[in-house]
Amino acid sequence: MDFSQRIKDLAARSRHASQHALTEEATKTSVVMPLIQALGFDAFSLDEVVPEFVADVGIKKGEKIDFALKIAGKTAILLEVKPISMELGSAQYSQLFRYFSTVEARLAILTNGREIWFFSDIDERNRMDRKPFFTFDLQNYDERQVEELARFQKADFDIEKILEAASNLRFVKAAAAEIARQLAGPDDDFVRFFGRHIYEGSMTKAVVETLRPAIQAALDEVVRNRIQERLNLTFGKDAPQIEAGEKKPADPGAGSEIVTTEEEIQAFMIVRAIASRVAPVARITMRDAKSYCSIFVDDNNRNPVCRLHFNAKTVKTVSLFSPQPDKTETKHQIEDLSEIYGFAEQIVATVQSYL
Template sequence: MDMTERVAELSAKLAQQKASIETEEATKNAFVMPFIGRVLGYDVFNPSEVIPEFTADVGTKKGEKIDYALVHDGQVQMLIEAKKVTEPLRLEHASQLYRYFSVTNARVGVLTNGQTWEFYTDLDEPNKMDAKPFLVLDLTAVDRTLLPELAKLTRDSFDLDSVISAAGELKYIGAIKRSLAGEFREPSDEWVRFLAARVYGGKNITQRVREQFYPLVEKAAHQFLAEQVNDRLKTALGSEVSTEPAAIDQATPARTPAKSAPVGETETARGTRASEITTTEEELDGYRVVRAIVCSEVAATRVVGRDTKTYFGVLLDDNNRKPIARLWFNRNQRYLGLFDENKVETRMPIDDVEDIYAHADQLRKTVAGYLARAGEQN
């Protein structure tokens, strides 16, 4: 598996097991150690690579322990402090990590609850851990642009100089992206005031004007994101680039008109039909959830999305004869279409994309069935 698939595998595991994890130790066993082993590539049972309960005296504090120290080339390079998965990370959680950072050779500190992984270094002041992380990875909403940077921290590709040199840019780009994401979800007064001032004809942006513009900014933000997604899909459909499943999967789930359009339909007609289809961000989120779930059975690149006017289909190998799921989201009541061994669809009502995880076993069973009939090992 490559980095993307390993992260997706752990993401699916997190979604399945998070609700049953109640302690810090259980979090370490279920999520933290698998991340160290599967994603970062360290042997968690080899004390020359991973030191659990690492101890270093810090000033007057003797015998304090940090959860894990990762060793590379005989030197401690990374410190990891873990909290239980049900507890959101807070600044005070990093206090012990902060103290240890200054008395070891480690240049990377990691704070995690198994779901969110915050990576710190010493950009602001040498040998003193920064107050803000340079990289934040959330396994429930993985930002793929961060995976190449995460790869630099793996055992086989450990490149501290490269990580440190890129950390400053990552830190501020990440902060800006999180800020923008927050504004798109829930516009702040400052954001509404700024945009209103750019388009409003009046001289003063009063409280009444801000209240008037708040829902407009919120609606415009959602429409803008949807249009960006659709533009990418239209560009992909209009190009002559190969639409093999892997190529589609690496960008955005796309439709393949040649397979879904009626026989004999012209290329112009196909393009017209495709332009009438609007793929929503919610459908894309649902597709990503299904793919994360079934990647335990098959490579993620083989799971392909194809939209239609009535539903968003998720297929194995971009093959209509191998449907994994259908997302019936173009209605007030959303449904998840599941398939049995005879490819008979059953629509299950869901309220939110997250509800798809409740049907993980059936989705995996469907994929496993296709593989078994094809004589493949899952």
């Protein structure tokens, strides 16, 4: 079984554990032990995996961490487990910080059986960073992230290469955040930087204000083209064609007032991509109406996944349906389409309930 398939199997275990694992021990058994195996360690060999690892830290005597993973007799990774019901953002993991400076391991993992957070000492040697350099969500990931996760396999484990990649990942994240900020509204320095390449005169305040909407429109066009390229790769000739400012009639033959906007198409493709983890993409369908756009399984009114309320000028709302037989509708206001990925778990659960 290749690594990608092992992760798919782990993802299925994680989804099942979300419904049935009520304790930390259940999380360890159902997901974490298989995760250790997937990374190439023998979970049942004390030469490779030491449960309840003890390393006295100052006045803290006999404190334990859940697992220490060893390579060639040396502790390579510390692993702390929390229940799958606990959000890692609220988890207390002070043991990892204390242990990190007392053992030879330079890699620490915190997991709740769904999210996997990786820490090292990039900022200061022998002192664990406060923020993870890489996170992996077993219930919401892509192939690029699987490739990153593969670095941590025992057979390929190279701490120096991992830390080099970790440093790069941190800069990539910071750059992505800055690019997203500029996409939302280019600041003066950003406009001046690009303006010097497209405008020959002096970059006065008036020129900056004149160029700002043009540069923002250019950024939007670049993003739109990248989205179109990915749609073409994913769906081939069936991919919708996205044009700037385009509004397409949902049913041209009916001559109705219904229009399907670019944002609705993009949101549909996001929901379809999320649902594709458990269902063929062809089974996820969209039907537009005057007041909202509906997404179903099998184009069936009895199989609602969500509704997109995007017709208001200032507010966008996504209505999510809980899995059948309940099908309770809850509304969520969003500012950016990317926020739909935050609902991935519920979308997958609802789609799966119809299969």
